[in-house]
Amino acid sequence: MTQRRNFAWMDLLWLAFLAGLAALTPGLDVILHKQLILIAIGAFQIFEHRFLAWLPERGRCYSVILKILLGSLLVYHTGGIQSSYYLIYFLPVVTAAMYFDIWATLAWTALTSAAYWSFVIWVLSEYELTGEGAEELALRTLFFFLAAIVVNRFVTENREQAKLYRDLAETLAETNRRLEQAQEEARRSERLAALGQLSAGLAHELRNPLAVIKGSAETLTRKLASTDPLTTELAGYISSEVNRMNALVTRFLDFARPHHLEQHREQILPLIEQSLKAAHDRWPDAKVEVERQFAENLPEVTLDGELIERVFANLALNAYEAMGSTGGKLRVTVAPSSDGKGGVEITFQDTGPGIPAELREQIFNPFFTTKEAGVGLGLSIVSKIVDDHRGWIRVTSEPGQGACFHLYLPEGRSAETSSEVVTDGI
Ligand code: ADP
Numbered sequence: 001m002t003q004r005r006n007f008a009w010m011d012l013l014w015l016a017f018l019a020g021l022a023a024l025t026p027g028l029d030v031i032l033h034k035q036l037i038l039i040a041i042g043a044f045q046i047f048e049h050r051f052l053a054w055l056p057e058r059g060r061c062y063s064v065i066l067k068i069l070l071g072s073l074l075v076y077h078t079g080g081i082q083s084s085y086y087l088i089y090f091l092p093v094v095t096a097a098m099y100f101d102i103w104a105t106l107a108w109t110a111l112t113s114a115a116y117w118s119f120v121i122w123v124l125s126e127y128e129l130t131g132e133g134a135e136e137l138a139l140r141t142l143f144f145f146l147a148a149i150v151v152n153r154f155v156t157e158n159r160e161q162a163k164l165y166r167d168l169a170e171t172l173a174e175t176n177r178r179l180e181q182a183q184e185e186a187r188r189s190e191r192l193a194a195l196g197q198l199s200a201g202l203a204h205e206l207r208n209p210l211a212v213i214k215g216s217a218e219t220l221t222r223k224l225a226s227t228d229p230l231t232t233e234l235a236g237y238i239s240s241e242v243n244r245m246n247a248l249v250t251r252f253l254d255f256a257r258p259h260h261l262e263q264h265r266e267q268i269l270p271l272i273e274q275s276l277k278a279a280h281d282r283w284p285d286a287k288v289e290v291e292r293q294f295a296e297n298l299p300e301v302t303l304d305g306e307l308i309e310r311v312f313a314n315l316a317l318n319a320y321e322a323m324g325s326t327g328g329k330l331r332v333t334v335a336p337s338s339d340g341k342g343g344v345e346i347t348f349q350d351t352g353p354g355i356p357a358e359l360r361e362q363i364f365n366p367f368f369t370t371k372e373a374g375v376g377l378g379l380s381i382v383s384k385i386v387d388d389h390r391g392w393i394r395v396t397s398e399p400g401q402g403a404c405f406h407l408y409l410p411e412g413r414s415a416e417t418s419s420e421v422v423t424d425g426i
Helices: 002-023 032-054 059-077 084-099 102-124 131-224 229-256 268-282 305-323 378-388
Strands: 260-266 288-294 301-303 328-336 344-350 392-397 403-409 417-421
Touching: 002 032, 032 059, 032 084, 059 084, 059 102, 084 102, 084 131, 102 131, 131 229, 131 378, 131 392, 229 378, 260 268, 260 305, 268 288, 268 305, 268 328, 268 344, 288 305, 301 305, 305 328, 305 344, 305 378, 305 403, 378 392
Parallel strands: 288 328
Antiparallel strands: 260 301, 260 417, 328 344, 344 403, 392 403
16 A cells, blocks of 8 residues: 555656656757657656566666667757756666666666767767867766766665565564464473373273273173173173273373383484384385485484384374375485484375364374274374474474474484483373
């Protein structure tokens, strides 16, 4: 809105300026050609930004050339080398100074000066150029260069300043985005920690009654095996369902239990390869093409190899499952961390159905699953293990274009081995 008003103001100023030029006729009768050329200059000046939008690459050169031509026509029709309208040449000179760097500006100014000087050559056959006349022309030419240099310097400084502000705004926006991401991850960690605490409590409480039910069912089976087949069958159901519940409680505890990290300095790539092999062995018939993009000279990272392999295996398995029926491509990349803090960044990107925006945070919650036979503990365990290693995991996904899990593992302490029980919040 503001920009449009600026343009309107500028257009008005241009019209006023050109009307002034048209009205004044120093030492001349009213000349139709002059008015027409001024109208052409005015019209081009007003529509120049549209012309540049239409031809952004070469438009700037054409614009300066056109202004030199129109300026020369004006000078030609108002007395040639004698014309007081030679000042119109400031127009192409200033335009070039605004559009180009200093060397191109000087070249365009030289071309403009040559156009002006060409009027001298024109009259040389009839008149002689006196020393005074030549000096006057040289002086005018020098002023063209002066204007070019001053405007160019001003515009360059302005442009640098604008770039500085733009960069600053971009950095601020990026910092803000990272802050929001970090807040979201912190919220997720807190949520998972609280859920972990709840799960651990519940699982402990369930274990004892389950053991009693299982023991009683087995005793019943033994005692009544020969007398009542129906009771034996029912006791068998109790026993197998208790086994299922026990398995679930074990997974519950797996998620909730504080991890005891056995950390060593390790290379990431062998862990990735093992996890890819595990996913392939689990889904040998899946038509999944695996693309590896591993940077060279990856740093070693202090981590618990067994747990981190579980992380990679979960991500690879999920990707295989997502693409299982139709097939697709799983691209795994590993590179040194881009923020210069050390550590590595790993991505698992598949071409499956992707994850809808509204589910992208929920998938990290325990027991969230969209699979018929899923348990929904995979990603919550992944998230927790990554948290325990003081890294982060994020997911991006365009619907229909697959999912990309992006994780960062810090380099960790450089001690050869370390052992740590991570109990944050649990
Ligand atoms: P589960 O695999 O048992 O469902 P997870 O915690 O591993 O549990 O995954 C939770 C949910 O996240 C999945 O049910 C699925 O909806 C979604 N998900 C995970 N990985 C992908 C993926 N690569 N592509 C699409 N959806 C995914």
